Amino acid sequence: MKIQVPVIRKTDVLVIGGTAAACHLASALRRKNRSVFCVTPYTYFGEELCARLDFAPEKLERLNRFGITVWNRNPAGIKQLLDSVLISAGVEYLYQNNPVAPLFDAAGCVRGCLFAGRSGFFAVAAHAVVDASANSVFAPAPARSGRHTVTLNVIGGAAAENFDRAETVGRCDCSGKSLPLVHLEKEYDLADGSIAELSRIDLEMRTLAWAPETLRIADECDFGFRSALPAASPEFPVYPDTADADEVAAAAEANGFGTGWNFAEKGRKYPFDAVSFDTLFRWKECETIPFELNSLPPDAEYDVLVCGGGTGGAPAAISAARAGAKTLCVEKLSIPGGICTAGRIASYWFGNCCGFTEEMDLGVGAMAPADGYVPLKGHSPMERKGAWLTRELFRSGSEVRFNTLCVGAAVQGRKVCGAILAGPWGVTLAAAKAAVDASGNADLVAAAGGPTRPLVEAEPAVQGAGLPPYELDKPCFNTDYLFSCDSDTVDATASFTMAHDKFANHFDVAQILDTRERRRIVGELELQPQDFFAHRRYGDTVVIARSNFDTHGFVLHPMFLLKPAEHQPYYANVPFRALLPKAWEGVLATGLGVSAHRDCMPLIRMQPDVQNQGYAAGLAAATAALEGKGFREIAIRELQRKLVSVKILPETILTEVDSCGGFEDEDTHKELADLFLAPQEAEARLLAKFAASPDLETAELLAFLGNPAGTELLEQTIRETAWDSGWAYRGMGQFGRSASPQDVAIMAYRHTGGDAAPVLEKLKALTPAAEFSHFRAVSLYFSARPCPEAIPELERLLQSEGFRGHAFRTHSDVLDGVRGSVVDTTVRNAQLKELYTAKALKACDPGSRTAAETLRQYREGMQSCYALFAAD
Ligand SMILES: Cc1cc2nc3c(=O)[nH]c(=O)nc-3n(C[C@H](O)[C@H](O)[C@H](O)COP(=O)(O)OP(=O)(O)OC[C@H]3O[C@@H](n4cnc5c(N)ncnc54)[C@H](O)[C@@H]3O)c2cc1C
Structure with a gap:
């Protein structure tokens, strides 16, 4: 599909990626009165230090050039320093958007760049471009076959025996402890250097690295692929981040924006149409440039594609792969588990701790049983939970793309049959027979054009969000000081900026928005608060959740205005139909993206239940893909029987049909529930x-x-x-x-x-x-x-x-x-x-x-x- 890409900024200088040197250059250019816009794939600046946990003294030394005392040389301090340098200089920036392709003018000169991120595709036009990205879209494609040394840094300790070289290269100070920083190296013979191959190596490196002492694994492996940029010229005004500010400023002065902007795309034939999000509301007025999404290069084909490897997504990918489906899990961070791990929320609030949740918690406990860990309470060290999920993903045979965002969908009519993936090695189109949207934000369904409810409908009644600090050995940090929207790159950037400042004296800051409420699908069945008070049962229940109405904010449903919810937990049956977007095929939602009234979502969103729900969704997707059926055609009782066998459901579920009632006398809301039903x-x-x-x-x-x-x-x-x-x-x-x-x-x-x-x-x-x-x-x-x-x-x-x-x-x-x-x-x-x-x-x-x-x-x-x- 040809989309209209908004040009969100016209700037003198565009900086792609955000090394400390690039930030220095950006602020120097501002002092020369040049407008500067920075866009980075990370949730922070200083990636050469923070993403790779590379704190070599000579690299940290470079921070001194800002003339500011860097009192915290850990990631949190570096991130806050670089934000504040850019903000005080007046540089605008956006986090978590991947470069896709150069923007050309009619004469073939580079005039900016196309990006993709959580708000879809957008362009920035510029007189000059500074390329500070790890894998440039401007540099010639590097040789990715043959022998390569892949490196990974780890804090706390690592399984050195699994690597060709392991060396302690420094120490990190955290919570009064001095922890070893271990550098790991492994040699690989790359067959074709495809993204699939690189992803397998990345997952293997992460799996092999873990040892009981491991407290943090770097955000990215280094494959050493960065190749040199061609020399800058008036036609190719792209500079490395080491360029001289005078030179870039002069070029920005001399070059214009050109006319006839285009992305020089090549048309490709696909059996489906590639689509992306509707342009974000705030860019509706911008000038646009057409871009043919079907020109994106093809990726591999999968039975099951899982968008988001978080609380629900990682279990979904594990169950799909265990069931024999060729599975791809796409995760925008570098650790699976979402809010449970990256979000620093590691304790269960109620939840029905059975099935896959029980398997995982016992497994996490067994990984280092001597530290007083109590299985099934969920108080797990998050790195260990992330490591267990990483290992099970690896063992299950699922492919995992870390640091990769799902930014669009492939569709045939009202059927999802793949996704657009934006990652460190490019933006591609992957095909899949069945998909699970585990973004917790209905990203894949929304990108496809399926039915969704936005975060804000009638009122800005958003359940409080947070973005916590990150201490290496502290289990949990629950916060609620924000409203933030996962679909808006501007909002997300502001939230990260605030957190960098707020927690600048910690070791690090989380890289996932801890949002309790997000965009959701409109399902074949939309759960309502009264359903739970009325003990509603379904013939297609796939998980039995348990929680209370912990809504964090103010409620909208009149039932709760008349009689507020109290603390008591409810068992809440979740039917398959709530995972299934209305009138759409090929995709299921799980986690925070399922179909439910926002006031009752807290009943079904607790981690133990989302983990089991994700597992069920993955199993359903594998069944549909392997049997060549639509989701509405799979045998639900058979699916339920499989879920009974892994103890996610009790056997009694197999005879239940859609029904209502069974009020109990102590139900405070029974009359209201009856009324609203x-x-x-x-x-x-x-x-x-x-x-x-x-x-x-x-x-x-x-x-x-x-x-x-x-x-x-x-x-x-x-x-x-x-x-x-x-x-x-x-x-x-x-x-x-x-x-x-x-x-x-x-x-x-x-x-x-x-x-x-x-x-x-x-x-x-x-x-x-x-x-x-x-x-x-x-x-x-x-x-x-x-x-x-x-x-x-x-x-x-x-x-x-x-x-x-x-x-x-x-x-x-x-x-x-x-x-x-x-x-x-x-x-x-x-x-x-x-x-x-x-x-x-x-x-x-x-x-x-x-x-x-x-x-x-x-x-x-x-x-x-x-x-x-x-x-x-
Ligand atoms: C602050 C806070 C406190 C909480 N406290 C508790 C508690 O104490 N106990 C409890 O049981 N529950 C708690 N919850 C609820 C629970 O943690 C969440 O409901 C649950 O983790 C949501 O799971 P999910 O899979 O829907 O989302 P997530 O865990 O966020 O997973 C979504 C994953 O998808 C990835 N992703 C998103 N979009 C894309 C994309 N387009 N492409 C690729 N990847 C993508 C994300 O990086 C993430 O890893 C809390 C939630 C919050 C926010």
């Missing part, structure tokens, strides 16, 4: 009840069902009740109310069409310091029912001291938003209050300059969830 029937019942004896709860229920019978009672209640104690956005856990009784009455009243006067009175009594939930209630009301009398009151709030200006528009704003606490809520409360109030003002007074300016700052800001709400 069959609202039409409930409405008549409620009306009769309300007619016989009017009460507030029934009036609210009727209002949420769209029935105005209780309008008068609601109006009277709002008028006669003073503002109560509201709810301020709370980090780390959300049990109990996220709206006060008065807020709920106003939110229900909004649906009745009742007069604005009582809400106006409440708005007049609202002070800037009041809790967020009050702002939410009145703002939702006036956004839905605009009223001119509300304008001066909303203006009053927005104009009050310190109320406005909390949007993150630049990296400097992001750094200003850094707070010491790992569960900070001050920033989020201030932003939410400002944004909701401005939205209401805009609705009441479309010409308001205050509202327009406030919303513009959020719309153009770096945080996706706010930008989308502000743009609405």
